[in-house]
Amino acid sequence: SQGDSQEVAQLLEKNMKIAYQAGVKMAMGTDSGVAPHGQNLRELSLLCGIGMTPMEAxxxxxxxxxxxxxxxxxxxxxxxxxxxxxxxxxxDPLAHIESMGNPDNINLVLKAGEVVKDIRRP
Known part of the structure; x- marks a missing residue:
């Protein structure tokens, strides 16, 4: 249920915050299956929510x-x-980390040296 999901999310955030404050090394991951494809950079804002600076995230x-x-x-x-x-x-992601989770904010994506998204030019 949605209530259970919110409770789990709150517990995860609490535990992540405790781990971060204890100095546990953390990496961004995409294996939880909670973010739609193309929006995994939303996790950067969540990491800032536990106390990381935008650069740390x-x-x-x-x-x-x-x-x-x-x-x-x-x-x-x-x-x-x-x-x-x-x-x-x-x-600037250091000033607006939340913008990284918005695909409309992404101008250019290079993957393995190939341009996969470029909205800088018409």
Whole structure:
């Protein structure tokens, strides 16, 4: 039921906040099945809701995730020789992290070096 879902969400948020405050390393994940395809960046706002700064939330989806997978020598940062997908937003995510969860805010997406979305040009 919707009431149960809200209760579970509140419990998850509480536990995430406790873990974050205790220094547990966290990475953004897409395995919970709660966000529609193309909207997984909404998780960045949720991470800020437990106390992370916008930069920490972005790093949870990039370098921290790579570190936890043991792949930070190949992915996780924009560096020569690393594989990277890139998302370019209209708004500054450090000032408007919530905008990252809105597909209309995303100007450009590069995946494996290929442009998969580009609304900068008509």
């Amino acid at each position: 972005i790093q949870a989806g990039t370098i921290r995730a790579a570190e936890l997978l043991g792949w930070d020598d190949r992915i996780g940062t924009l560096e020569k020789g690393k594989i990277a997908d890139v998302v370019v937003s209209k708004k």
